[in-house]
Amino acid sequence: MTDKALQELYGLDRDQRPPGLLSTLLHLLLRHATAVVAVMAVLTAGSAYLASQLELVTDFSQLIPETARSVTDQREGEPYLGNTSLLVVVVEAAGEGAGERARQAVAALSERLAADPAFDFVLHRFDRDFFERNALLYLSTEQLEDLYRRLDDRVSARVLAETGLFVDLTEGLDDDDDDDEPEPDILDPEVFRSLYFADRSEMETGEYLTDEAGTTYLLLARPVAPPVDIENNRALLKRVQDHVAALALTERYGPGIEVGFSGNYWSTVEENDAVKRDLSKAGLISAGLLVLAVLFYFRRLRALLFVFVPLLAGVVIMMGYVKLAVGHLNTITGFCFALFMGLSIDFAIHFLARYDEERGRERSVFDALLLTYRQTGRASISAAATSSVGFLALMAADFEGFREFGIIAGGGIVICLVVIAVLLPAIIALSVRFVRERRFALFTPEHASTLRQPSRTRAVVAVGVVLIALLGWRATQVQWEDDFRNLRGGTAANLEIAERVQGIMGRSTQPAVRIANTLGEAAALAQACNDERDARQGTTTVQLCLSLADFLPEDQADKLTVIGRIKALLSEQRLELVEDDGKRKELVRLRDQAPTAPLTEADLPQEIVMGFVGAGGGKYLMKAYPVASTWLASNNIRFADELMQGDDVSSSDIGPIGSSMIMADLMRVMKRDSRDIMLIAVVAVFAVLLILFRSVTRALACYVPVLVSVSCALGAMEILGMRLGLFNMIVLPSLVGLGVDNNIHLFHRYTIEGRGSWPYTIKTTGAACLMAAVTTMAGFAGLLVASHRGLSTIGDLAILGIATATAISLVLVPAAMSLVERRVRGTGFGVLPRHEFAGNRDDSADASLQSR
Numbered sequence: 001m002t003d004k005a006l007q008e009l010y011g012l013d014r015d016q017r018p019p020g021l022l023s024t025l026l027h028l029l030l031r032h033a034t035a036v037v038a039v040m041a042v043l044t045a046g047s048a049y050l051a052s053q054l055e056l057v058t059d060f061s062q063l064i065p066e067t068a069r070s071v072t073d074q075r076e077g078e079p080y081l082g083n084t085s086l087l088v089v090v091v092e093a094a095g096e097g098a099g100e101r102a103r104q105a106v107a108a109l110s111e112r113l114a115a116d117p118a119f120d121f122v123l124h125r126f127d128r129d130f131f132e133r134n135a136l137l138y139l140s141t142e143q144l145e146d147l148y149r150r151l152d153d154r155v156s157a158r159v160l161a162e163t164g165l166f167v168d169l170t171e172g173l174d175d176d177d178d179d180d181e182p183e184p185d186i187l188d189p190e191v192f193r194s195l196y197f198a199d200r201s202e203m204e205t206g207e208y209l210t211d212e213a214g215t216t217y218l219l220l221a222r223p224v225a226p227p228v229d230i231e232n233n234r235a236l237l238k239r240v241q242d243h244v245a246a247l248a249l250t251e252r253y254g255p256g257i258e259v260g261f262s263g264n265y266w267s268t269v270e271e272n273d274a275v276k277r278d279l280s281k282a283g284l285i286s287a288g289l290l291v292l293a294v295l296f297y298f299r300r301l302r303a304l305l306f307v308f309v310p311l312l313a314g315v316v317i318m319m320g321y322v323k324l325a326v327g328h329l330n331t332i333t334g335f336c337f338a339l340f341m342g343l344s345i346d347f348a349i350h351f352l353a354r355y356d357e358e359r360g361r362e363r364s365v366f367d368a369l370l371l372t373y374r375q376t377g378r379a380s381i382s383a384a385a386t387s388s389v390g391f392l393a394l395m396a397a398d399f400e401g402f403r404e405f406g407i408i409a410g411g412g413i414v415i416c417l418v419v420i421a422v423l424l425p426a427i428i429a430l431s432v433r434f435v436r437e438r439r440f441a442l443f444t445p446e447h448a449s450t451l452r453q454p455s456r457t458r459a460v461v462a463v464g465v466v467l468i469a470l471l472g473w474r475a476t477q478v479q480w481e482d483d484f485r486n487l488r489g490g491t492a493a494n495l496e497i498a499e500r501v502q503g504i505m506g507r508s509t510q511p512a513v514r515i516a517n518t519l520g521e522a523a524a525l526a527q528a529c530n531d532e533r534d535a536r537q538g539t540t541t542v543q544l545c546l547s548l549a550d551f552l553p554e555d556q557a558d559k560l561t562v563i564g565r566i567k568a569l570l571s572e573q574r575l576e577l578v579e580d581d582g583k584r585k586e587l588v589r590l591r592d593q594a595p596t597a598p599l600t601e602a603d604l605p606q607e608i609v610m611g612f613v614g615a616g617g618g619k620y621l622m623k624a625y626p627v628a629s630t631w632l633a634s635n636n637i638r639f640a641d642e643l644m645q646g647d648d649v650s651s652s653d654i655g656p657i658g659s660s661m662i663m664a665d666l667m668r669v670m671k672r673d674s675r676d677i678m679l680i681a682v683v684a685v686f687a688v689l690l691i692l693f694r695s696v697t698r699a700l701a702c703y704v705p706v707l708v709s710v711s712c713a714l715g716a717m718e719i720l721g722m723r724l725g726l727f728n729m730i731v732l733p734s735l736v737g738l739g740v741d742n743n744i745h746l747f748h749r750y751t752i753e754g755r756g757s758w759p760y761t762i763k764t765t766g767a768a769c770l771m772a773a774v775t776t777m778a779g780f781a782g783l784l785v786a787s788h789r790g791l792s793t794i795g796d797l798a799i800l801g802i803a804t805a806t807a808i809s810l811v812l813v814p815a816a817m818s819l820v821e822r823r824v825r826g827t828g829f830g831v832l833p834r835h836e837f838a839g840n841r842d843d844s845a846d847a848s849l850q851s852r
Contacts, residue, residue, distance in 0.1 A: 010365040010429065026370055026425060033429035040423050044313045047320025054319065055328045058271045059228075061662045063330060063401040064669050070640075070661040077657045080515050082615025083226040088263040088501050088509070089113075089219040089240065091249075094256035099214035101253040106208075106217040108252070109259075112243050113221050118236060121222040127605040128207050133593050136563050137553040144562040152569055211504050218504055222610075227264040230272050236265060262501045263509070271331075271488065274788050279334050282782025282791070286341050289778035294345075297771045298352065302431065307348045309427055314419035315340045318412040325407055332401040332730055335783060335791060336408050342779015343387070343738070344416035346772035350376050350745065351424055353768040365432055369425050377421065379748040382692045383741035384417045389688050390737020393681035394730070397673035399666075405730055460815040464808070468708055471715030478718045480671070481725030484663070485631045487790035507543060510630055511623040512643055512658035515614065516547070517651055519601065522612070522620035523549035529624050532642065541639040543627035548601060548612035548620060556598035563594050630660050633667045640664035666726075674729045681733035682707065685740060692744075702747050705813050706739040709805035716800055727790035728797040735798075738776065739805035742769040746809060755821055758814045766810050773806040 010030050029036055064071060089109065093102035110124040136144065209218035221240075227233050240261075249257045294307050318340055322329070329336070354376040358368035391413065394406025481487060485495060502509055514529075516522035529545030553559065570591040601609065612621050624643055628635040641664075643656045655661075685706075689699035710732065717723070724732075749765040750757055780802075783795030 010432065022373060023370060026366065026373065029422065029425045030366060030369075030429045033426040033433075036422065036426040037430065040313055040419070040426075044316050047317040049320075050323040051316060051319035054323050056230075056272060056275060056334055057328050057330045058230075058268060058275060060331075060666055061659075063332075063399060064662065064666050065398040065400070068398075068665045068669065069655060070657075070665040073655045073657050074662065077513070077515050077654045080614040080616075080619040081513065081621070081657065083222060083224070084513070085222070085227045085264040086509070087221045087223060087236070087240065087265045088261065089221065090216060090260040090262060090497055090501065091219065092216045092258050092260070093253070094215065094258075095254065097254070098256065099210075101257065102215055102217050103208065103210075105247075105249045105253045105257050106219050108247055108249070109243065110219050112247065113219070113240070116239070116243070118223055118225075118239060119221045120224050121607075121610055122219065123221075123607045124208065124217065124219040126207055126607065130603075130605050134553075134595050134599060136566075137556060137559055137595050137599060139559075141555055141558050141562065144559055144566070148562055148566050148569065209504055211500070216500070216504065218501060223265065227268055230268060233265045233269050237261065237269060260497050262498045267498070271788075275331055275334055275791070278783070278786035278788045278791050279337070282335060282786060282795075283337055283341070285782035285785065286779050289781055290341060290345060290775055293771065293775050293778055294349075297349070298356070302435070303352065305431065306352050306424060306427060307345060310420040310423040311341065311345050311348055311416075313423055314344050314416035317419055318344075318408075318415045321411060321415055322408050325411065326404050330401055330404060331790065332727060333405045333408055335794065336405070336412070339409070339779055340412055340416060342776040343413060344420065345775045345779070346741065347380050347384070347417050347420045348424060349772050349775060350380055350765075350768050351420070353764075353771070355428070357764060365428065369428070373421070375748070375752060376745075379745045380417065380421075382688075382748070383744045384413055385692070386685050386688050386740045386744065387737035388413050389684045390681045390733055390740075393677050393684050393733055396680050397677050399669045399673045401726075402670075402673055402677060402730060409734070457815040457818045460811065461819060464812040464815070468712060471712040471719075472708075473715070474718045475711045475714035478714050479723050480633075481723040481793075482633045483631055484633065484726075487725055487727060487793070488788070507625045508630055510659045511625045512639070512656040512660055514622040514624070514656055515652050515654050516620045516622060519547070519549055519620050521651060522547035522622045525622040526550060529622065529643070532645065536642070541626055541628055541635060541642050543625045545622060545624045546612070547622045548604070548609065551604055551608050551612075552599055552601070560595070560598065564596075567591050567594050624656065626660060630663070633663065636660045636663040637667060670726060670729065674724075674732070677733050678736075681736045685736050689740070689744075693747075698747070701817075702743040703740060705743060705808045706736060706805060709739050709808045710735050710801065712808070713797065713801035713804045716804065717797065720800075722793070722796055722800075725790070725793055728793040731794055731797045731801060735801040735805065738802065739809075742773065742806060742809040743813065745769055746813070750817075758818055758821075762810060762814055766814075770806065770810060773802055777802050 061071065061074070066072070066075075089106075091102050091106040091109065093099070093105065106124050110122050113119050114122040131138065139147070209220070210216060223236055225232055225236070244259050249259070291304065291308070294303055295301070297303075298307075315337060319337065322333075322336070326333075351372055354372040355368050358371050359365070363371070388410045391406050392410035394402045395410070397403045397406070488495065514522075514525050516525055526545040526547040526549070529542060533540045533542040533545070570587055601613075612623070613619070614621055626635065626639045628639075630636055630639075640656070640661050643661075686699060686703055689703055690696065693699045693702065713735065714732075722728075745765050746761060746769060750761045753761060777799045780795045780798040783791050784799070786792045786795070
């Protein structure tokens with residue numbers, strides 16, 4: 001464009017433009033607006049490609065430091081453990097004959113999955129025949145001796161038929177001795193159930209994994225591949241669903257048959273999908289609210305162009321930065337797109353509002369932009385610096401969720417500010433070229449005479465102090481969210497299925513595992529664990545500790561001696577004395593199935609051996625089952641502590657392995673880091689304010705309301721029944737940086753306008769601050785409707801914190817400062833400006849345009 005055209009459109013005059021670097025850069029942006037937009041478009045497109053490669057990681061174990069004991073033990077133990085995760089298939093039937101139809105359906109599905117090479121182990125029915133064949137070995141030596149004595153007494157007396165010997169085994173063989181404890185019938189199936197897991201009543205199980213009604217059956221399938229890749233898990237579930245569809249269960253076994261899933265393979269996919277759905281929904285809701293807010297505030301469609309084109313470009317470029325700096329998103333950082341829509345729009349709103357204000361004073365495009373950038377731009381840089389420092393404080397955390405969020409937010413907010421600052425003038429320049437710009441009659445200093453100084457400031461301050469004291473007291477009572485069920489994604493129905501599965505299994509599906517070099521060492525670990533459990537009595541968190549040795553009978557040599565005597569006692573000649581054919585057959589079966597050799601590891605059923613022998617067969621496993629729900633963080637911590645405090649008789653340096661250990665470390669790291677990073681954020685942001693204001697008193701005046709607002713937000717949380725947790729904890733240090741933004745803009749404008757300018761400052765910059773707060777809350781508002789309860793807690797606390805900070809900044813701070821103005825002469829230790837507010841400050845503004 002020619003110099004004349006530039007002069008007419010923008011007021012640019014190469015010879016008369018104000019000196020300084022900012023003036024030169026702005027001159028170049030307006031002159032070469034088309035090239036600037038083209039370059040930014042290419043940069044945005046490249047960043048969009050990078051952002052499309054981002055993956056979402058929902059595994060909590062990847063959010064704690066690699067040096068954590070649970071992580072190092074897990075990493076070192078994986079080669080010996082192999083894949084310990086199971087896909088649990090739940091088959092349920094309703095209606096007539098539901099139990100039998102469900103049993104047939106689960107058997108058919110089990111047969112089909114067993115033939116699928118994607119699975120190396122499938123179980124729907126336990127081998128009870130093994131324990132029935134070897135039932136005598138699972139009796140104690142004392143029981144066997146007593147059985148032999150009773151048999152010998154009755155056989156010798158030749159009264160087998162009259163006494164009903166075999167039936168009487170459950171009632172006692174001596175009718176005259178009523179005080180003897182009845183001998184349980186070893187042929188009763190319920191007895192074999194109690195003996196199935198090495199005579200541990202806590203581990204009772206039946207032939208099938210089914211509920212009490214017998215209408216729901218479980219199928220346990222162990223895939224070859226561990227559940228570490230979301231897409232592999234998704235493909236595996238699709239594979240099983242295809243098997244279910246191919247079986248046509250409802251057609252073959254009648255209506256009312258439903259198939260569900262549980263376990264790590266299902267939960268990881270469900271969690272990932274829930275987060276993605278929620279983030280997409282949150283982004284759309286936030287974008288819609290932002291559009292409405294901008295239209296309401298600026299009242300013209302062109303404002304959407306000025307605000308959202310730089311905003312979207314900045315956010316997309318920021319997402320490209322995320323790919324380069326971090327490489328992925330996690331459950332906590334996944335909402336950063338919606339977050340930065342709300343945060344970055346503040347810069348565009350402050351810039352455009354001030355630009356409109358200056359254009360309303362009949363300034364040229366160039367002069368309006370220059371004044372905006374020299375005054376509002378300085379405040380925006382200060383606000384971005386404090387926010388960025390507040391976010392970067394999170395990088396000091398060991399918890400990866402905090403650290404990665406600090407990297408993303410700390411750098412992202414600076415990127416967004418730079419993109420908006422560069423692209424907004426170029427878009428305004430192009431707009432002016434093609435569409436005539438309409439001037440807006442905004443509030444100007446000429447209207448200052450119509451403003452009155454705020455009244456009843458004492459009452460406002462008094463009420464504010466009372467509310468702050470009340471909320472501050474309630475803030476000390478905020479509690480931690482201990483139940484992970486309140487922080488999960490997915491539906492309540494799927495959570496209900498998971499709890500039903502655990503109820504049917506009779507124990508936790510996520511035990512802690514210890515690795516042993518020998519079977520004897522595994523047995524010693526289990527014994528030590530059970531001893532520790534017994535010593536704690538009612539305070540223990542351990543239900544049971546098991547090793548493969550617990551499934552092998554003890555004192556087999558002594559038992560086999562007694563069993564041999566029983567077999568000899570039940571000779572053919574003696575059994576001929578039994579006239580009842582049924583009883584004789586039972587006694588023959590008892591004699592013929594009596595074991596003649598000790599049981600070894602090789603004799604045990606496959607489903608037991610595979611659960612207690614490591615991958616490749618080189619190691620043995622001891623499993624500790626928690627007695628309480630592992631959904632509660634406190635239970636995980638107590639369970640992990642108890643396992644670490646028992647006698648360690650292992651020759652391995654690898655400690656207990658399992659999700660409970662990881663979740664315990666996760667909570668420990670998060671609680672420690674939340675305290676540390678909050679302190680770091682508070683100190684770091686105050687240090688930035690000292691550098692910006694070069695005055696301790698002014699920095700405190702700007703900063704103390706922020707700290708008060710955070711305390712009030714916590715108090716309001718407690719009143720509303722909200723809790724701090726794994727997800728919303730990240731909001732607190734962020735509120736320190738975000739809350740100070742409004743105060744920086746207000747104090748900067750107040751310093752420029754002078755004493756007595758609070759009404760005017762609130763009407764102009766305060767209105768923009770309110771709008772910025774509304775748009776920031778809109779950025780978080782989409783999370784309020786998230787089905788993922790952890791994400792929704794982020795939106796709850798963020799909106800509450802921003803609303804509290806805004807109310808204090810726009811109501812309590814001006815009232816308090818007005819009181820200070822009336823009572824303090826001079827600058828009040830640097831808090832108050834030296835000059836008085838004048839109705840029209842165009843002269844000083846013009847001087848600002850000519851300064852460097």
